Amino acid sequence: MSVLEANFQADIDAVNGIEAVQSILEVVTRTTGMGFSAVARVTPDRWITCAVRDEVDFGLKPGDELVIETTICHEIRQNHQPVVIDHVAADEVYANHHTPAMYGLQSYISVPIMLKDGRFFGTLCAIDPKPAKINNPETIGMFKLFADLIAFYLDAAEQVARSQARLREEQETAELREQFIAILGHDLRNPVAAISNVAQLLLRMPLEDRVKRLATIAQDSTYRIKGLIDNILDFASGRLGGGISLSRKNSEPVEDILNHVIAELRLIWPERVIEAKFNITEAVNCDGTRIAQLFSNLLSNALTHGQKGTQVNVDVFSDGEDFKLCVTNSGKKIPDIAMEHLFKPFARGSVAPGQQGLGLGLFISAEIARAHGGTIEVSSSDVKTCFTLQMPVKYGLV
Template sequence: MGNSNDVVLLYKTYDIVTEDNNSSIKYPGDAGINADINSIARISIVSTILDVVCRTTGMGFAAVARVTDTKWIACSVKDDINFGLKTGGELLLETTICNEIREDRQLVVIDHVDKDERFCKHHTPAMYGFQSYISVPILRKDGSFFGTLCAIDPKPALINTVQIRGMFTLFADLISMHLSSQDELLASEAKILEEQKISDKLQEALQTGNMGTWSIDPKTLHVSMSDNIKELFGFSLTHDISMEQIMEAIDPEYHKPLTDVLTNAVEKHKSSDITYSITNLVTKERKWVRATGKVFLHGNDPVEYSGLVMDVTADKMEEMRKNDFIGMVSHELKTPLTSLNGYIQLLQRVAIKGADTFAASALGKAHAQIKKMSNMINSFLNVSRLEAGKILIQKHEFQLDELLREIIDETDLTVSSHMITFLPCCQVMIYADHDKIGSVISNLLSNAVKYSPKGKQITVKCEIIEDSVVVSVKDEGMGIKPNDINRLFDRFYRVETKHTQNISGFGIGLYLSAEIVERHDGRIWVESQSGVGSTFHFSLPLKAQEIV
C-alpha cells in the first residue's frame, strides 16, 4: 500500500527534531500548527491510545491528525502496514475524509468500503487504498475543532460497533482533556513568567529610586523588609528584624507618631504616609525616610500591612536648606520693616495733629501696606518654623465666638467692598492657641474677600456638631474646580485661572491654616461649586462642658 506512487505524491513528511530529550516537530512556516503538533507530542498517553486502537480493531494504521481549513497534519502515528506517513507528515486536505468530518463534526465508520453505499465510490479510499476506516472528531474545551483520531487498513474490519465507536469517542475526549490541561498550564506558565518580568522590573525601579518594600503581619507584628531597606537602617541581612530594633533605629521624637500610625493601621485599617528620621545602627549616619503603607483585608480582618520605604534624605536636606533661607531672609526683612512701621505711625500722628488730611490718609494707606507685608513675612517665618518642627502651639481657654466677632470687626474696618454677616452663635469656650486660631479665621476671611467680586456676601457661621465646634466661611466667588480641591492645602499651591492671575499670594495661607488645625486635632475642608462660590470649614474638638 505504501509503495503506490499515487499515494506517495499526496503527502509530505518532516523530520522529528529532538530538543532536551523531548520529541518535537518543526513544521515549517506555521507556528500555530507547530505548537499544536508539539502539544500532542507532549501527551505521553497518545502512543498507548494508538497502540490500543490497532490491537482492538485489528487495523494497521492509526493517527492523531491536526485538521484545519487548509491542512491535514499527522501529529502522532502508528504504522504497521507501511503506509509511509510519519509524524509531522502532511496529506492534501481535499483528499481526506477528515475534511468532511471537520465540516459536520460527525464520527465516520466504514467496515468495508466496497460494500458501503456512501463511500464505495468516494475518492479518498481509492486514492489511499484502504477498505476499513474510522475517524472521530477531537474538539477543544471551547468547542473549536482540533482534528481527528483515525485508523485505516487495506482489509475490511468489523469496527462499526457500539464498543468500538464508544472507545474512539472516549479516547478523543481524553486527548481533548489533555490539550485543555496543556493550554491552561501554558497560560499559567506565561502568566508566571510575565509576573516575574514585572516583579524584576519593579525591583529594578525600586533599587534605582532608593526604595524598598516592607510588610508587617497585623496579628503577630512580624516584620519583613527588602535587603536595601535593611542596609539603610543598619540591620543584619540574614536575621529577622524585630519591632524593638526598628524603634532603636528611629529617632525618639518619631516613636509616638509611628506607634499611632501602626495602631491606626491594625485597629482602624487606615493607610499611612509618614516621613521620619533614622540613625543607621552600624554607621551612625542620620537619614530621612518616607514610608507609605496600606492594609489588606480578608473580609473584615487585616491580613497584611505593607508598603514602600524611600530614602528621601537628599530631598529633606534641600528642603531644610530652603526653609533656613526663608527663615533667615524673613527675619532680616522684619527688623527694618518694624522700624519703618514705627516712623510711619509717628508721621501719621503728626499729620493728624497738624490737620493734614492728605498726608494722614496717605500714611494710613502706607501703614496698611506695611501691615500686609508684615503678615506675609510672618507667614513665611511660620512656614519655616513649621517645617523645622519649631512652631509652638500655646493653648489656653478662650471663647471662640468672641474671637470670631473680633476678627470680623477688624476685617470690616479695612474691607468696605463686601458684606460680612456673622450668624447667631452660642458662646463656645475652647482650649486652643488663641493667636493661631485667629490667624486661621483671618486667612479664610481674607481669601473670601480676595476671591469673590465686590458687593458679594460673606457669611460666617459657628455651630456645634456632636463633639466638635465647626467654623464655616462662605463666599459667593468664582468657586474651585474639583481637580484643584485635593491640592488646595498643599504648600505653595495656587489655583491658576484667568480670574486669579492678578490676585496676590504665595499659596501658604491655607497650608499654614491646615497645619495649625491639624495640630489642634481638628480638620479643615472645603465645599465648592465652580461659578457659585466656596465654603471653607474647620472643626476643633470640643468637650460638653466647654459649651456655655
C-alpha cells in the same frame, strides 16, 4: 587611599554586596569542573579580583591584582567577546599565548560583564590547570546569563547609590533653604513692625487726605506682609520638623479674637460687607493667636476671591463638643482640579492680577486646624464657596 583606589574598593564592595555572586561562582566551578572562578574588575590599566572561589590554590583573593597585560581579560575588554578554551595545548590560537604559559592554565573561559549603558565592567571567568569541556553552547550560555545577572545587580546598586546621593543633596539643599527662609522671616518682623507703628501714629494725627491715604496704604501693606511672614515662618518650621506650635488656654475669648480680625480686614476692604454671627455657648480650649491667624487667612481668601460687591458671611458656633467656624463668599465655583490641591503648599490655582501670593495661607490654616485636632473642609458651587473649620472645644477630643 587615592580616589582611584577608593573607586576600585567601591566596585569590590558592590560585587560582594550581591548575595547571589558566591552562589554563581559555586555553580560555575561545579558545572564546569574547573577549580577557580572569579568576578574581575578590568580597566585599560588594572585587573582586580572582586569575588573569587579558589579550589586549586591559585592564590588570589578579593582586592588582589594581576598585571593587566598578562591577562586574556585585557583582550576581552577591547573586543567585548568571550574567550573559551577547552585545552590550551591543543588550541591553535592560545597554545603559545603568554597568559596560559605564565599561569599554568589548560582550560579557560571568560565572558564580559557589560553594564546597561554599554560600559565594560569586567569579566566572569574560570580557569583550571587541567583541560575541561566548556566550549559548548550550554556552558557559554550559562556564563552569559550569569554575567548579565551580575550586570543587572551592579546597575541596580549604582542606581540606588545615585538616588541616595541625590536625595541627600536635595535634603541638604532643602534644609538650608528652609533655614534661610526662617532666618529671613524672623529678621523681617522688626522693620515691618516699625513701619506699622509709624503708620498707626500718623493715622492718629490730623493729616491731609492725601497723606492719610498714604499712611493707610502703608498700614494695610504691613498687615499683609506680616501675614506672609507668619506663613513663611510656620511653613519653614513645619518642614524643619517643629510643626505648628500651640499655646492653648482653656477659655480663650474667641468672639473677641475673631471680631478683632474682622475689624482689621474691614479697614483693608472698606468697600466690602462682612456679616458675622456668633453662637458660642461653650468655652473653647485653643491657641487664640493661631485661631486668629487661621481665620485671617480664610477671611482674606474669601475677600480676595469672592465676587466684588457681595457680602462675606462668617458663622461661628460652639456646643459641648464642637467648635465650628464657617466663612462663605459668593463667586465662581472652585475648579475640581484646584480643589485637589487647595491645602497643599504653594497651591494658588488661577488668580487675578493683584491677587498673587505664596499659596501658603490655606496650607498653614489646615496645619493649625490639625494641631487643634480639627479639620478644614471646603464646599464650592456656582453660587458660593464655604470653608469650615471644625474642631473639639476641649483639648484632646477628636
